[in-house]
Amino acid sequence: MQLWLIPLLPLAGFLLNGVFGRKLSKPVVNAIAVGSVLLSFLWVLKTLNALGAFSGGLEEAYKEHYFTWIQSGTFNIGVDFAVDRLTAIWLMIVTGVGLLIHIYAVGYMAHESGYYRFFAYLNLFMFFMLVLVLGANYLLLFVGWEGVGLCSYLLIGFYFLEKFATDAGNKAFIVNRIGDFGFVLAVFLIGNHFKTLDFASVFAQVKTMPVEANIGWITAIGLLLLLGATGKSAQIPLYVWLPDAMAGPTPVSALIHAATMVTAGIYMIARSAELYLHSSMALDVVAIIGIATAFVAATIGLCQTDIKKVFAYSTVSQLGYMFVGLGTGAFSAGVWHVMTHAFFKALLFLGAGSVIHALSGEQDLRKMGGLAKKIPITCIVLFCAGVAIAGVPFTSGHYSKDAILEAAYLHAPWMYWIGVVTAGMTAFYVFRALFLCFFGEYRGDLQDSHGHDAHGHDAHGHDAHGHGGIHESPPVMWIPLAILALLSLGGGFINIPQYLEPMFKPVEGAPEWLGYIAIAVGLGGIGLAALFYLVSPAIPEALASTFATPYRWILNKYFVDEFYDATVVEPMIDGSRVFLWRVADARIVDGAVNGAGTVARSVGSLLRLAQSGYIRNYAAWVVGGSILVIAYMGLRGSF
C-alpha cells in the first residue's frame, strides 16, 4: 500500500522549499507546499479506500514493515507504519484539514516575508504529524511527537524579530520538555516490562493481565504517559504554553495549536486505551484533569479581549472535554470530539485570521465591532463555527459533546454538571467574541497608523500591507473557510463511535433528558451573550465592578503564569545564576580548564630549556641517553 508515501510527500515539499525556496517565486513555493499536501491527502484517500476504511473494512490494523531500526538482543524496534480505524480518522483530519489550512495560508501569508520558510516548516510539521499517527510503536510515535514539537516551536517563533514571539516559542518548547520527560519515562517502563515497544504486542500482553486495583506499574505507565499528554495537549498543569503560542501566524494556530498537534495527546491515550483500561486510577486522573482544565480554561476565556486568546483558551477547554471523554472510558466520543473540534476550531481560528487580515493586524476585540457588513463571508462562517462549538442541535459539536457528556454522567454525575456549566460558558464566550467583533459600532481606528501594542499579538500586518481599509479576504482564503463551515455544521453525521466500535466499546445507557439540558445550556449561553453584548452592554461592566475580585483573578488568568514564575522559573534562574554560573561554571569548570592550561605552560617553560637549537646538543642528549640505557642494562646483566 506504500504507506510511507503519505508522510514522505510533505517531507519532499519541506526539502524543496527549505533548500531552494529562497530562490523560487511565490507561485512555485505555493505549488510545492500545497501540492505536496494535496498529493498526500489523495494518497491517504486512495490507500484508505483500498484498505476498505470507507466501506466497513479495516477492522484489524494493516501494518507495513520497512526496516529494523534498533536491534539489541531480543529487543527489536522496527520502522513500521500501521493503519487502523483510529489512525484512519487522524490521517483524514491531518491531511484534509491540513490541506485546507495550507490553501488558506497562501492568501494569509501573501504579504509576509519569510514566505518559503513558513511553508517549509508547515510541510515539515505535516511530515512529523503523519509519522506520529502512522508509527506502529511508541518510539516512532515519539519521533513524530518531538518533531511536531519542534515545528510548533519554529512556527510560534516565526516572527523571530519580535521578542514576545521567541519567548512564546521557548515557553512552548520548555513546557513541553516537562511533559516529554514523563513520556520518555513511560516508554522506558513499557520497554522494560513488555520487552517491546510495538503497539500490537504491548496491548496483546496487557490484555492477559488483571486490572490493577492499586497503584502498579501499569498505573505508573498510564500516569507518565498522561504527563506527556498534558504537555502536548495543553492540560492542567502544563496548559500555560498554548495561549502564548498564539504569537505564531494564525494558520499555525489553526493547524498546529487547534486542529492537529494538540490532539496528539488524545491520540496517544486513545491508542494506549488497553493500558488505561487496566488501571482505573490512571483513567480517573485523565478524567479529572480533563474536567478541571475544561472548566478553568472556559472561565479564563470569558474575559479575554484578544480574539485569538479567546479561541486559545477555548481550545484548552475543548481539549479538556476530550480528556473527559477518554477518562470516562468513552474513547470514541473523545476521538469524535477531536474530529469535530478540528473542523470548528480550525474554522474559528482561520475566521479570526480573516478578521485580523481584514483589519491589517488588529486582534483586540475592543477595537472591532460592526464588521458584519464589511466582511460578510467571514462573519457567516464564523457564526457557523460558533453554533457548532456551542452545541446547537444538528451541528457537529452537538453530537460529539453530547457523547462525552453522557459518558461523564454515567461515570460520575458531578462531572456531567461541571461539563454542562462549561458548555454554557463555551457558548457564552464564543458568541461574546463574535458579537463584539461583528455587531455594534466599529470601535477601531484603522485610518491611523496601527502600530498596535506588541504583546501577545501574532505580528501579522507588521509589514506594509499595501492595501488600505477593511476588506473581505480573497477567495483563496474564504473557500477553505466555506468548506470548513460545511464540515462544522454537518460533520456530526460522521458517526465516529459507530466507526470505532471494533476498537472501543461505545458507552450507552444515558437518560434522554441529558441531551436537552446540554442544548438548553448552549442556547442559554448564546442568549446571555446576546443580552450582554447586543442588548445592554452595561450589564457586563456592572457585573465586573460588582464581582471585582473574581473578575480580577479571571482577567489575570488566575495568576498561574505568575505562580509558575515565582515557584519554578525564578528559583531556576536564580539557582542557575548563583550556583551553576558563579560556582559550577566560573569556579569549577573554568578553574579546571585554566588550571590545566597553567600547568601545561609551566611544564613547557621548563622543557623548552632543552630545546637549544644546536644539533650537537641534541646529539649529546642521544649519546648520554644511550650510555645510560647501556649502563643500566649492563648493571642488570641482561643483554
Place this chain on the structure above:
Amino acid sequence: MPPLPQLSLSGVVPFNWYLILSVILFALGVAGFLFRRNIITVFMSIELMLNAVNLTFISFSYKMNQNDGHIFSFFVMVVAAAEAAVGLAIILTVFKNRQTLEIDEVSSLKN
C-alpha cells in the same frame, strides 16, 4: 654476561676484536661529531659511525653464517653514498654563501 665463544676469523683474529674495533670507531665518530666545528669533519664523523655499524653487521653476518648483515651493510653504503652527494652539495652551497665552514656560524634557523 655469558662468555662469548672464542671463534676466530681466518683463524687469526678473535671475533671480539672486530666488535671492539667497531666500538672504537663508533666512539671516535661520536666524539668527532660532538666536538669538531668544521662541517666537513662532522660529516666525515657521521660516515665513520656508519662504517662502524657496517663492520658490526658484517662481523655478525660472518659469525651467524647468514647474509642478512651483508645486505644491510650494502643498503647502508648506498644510502651513505647518496647522503654524501647531497651533503657535499649542501656544504658547497653553504661555503659559497657564507665563506665559512664553522658549524656554529650556520645557525640562521635558530630563533
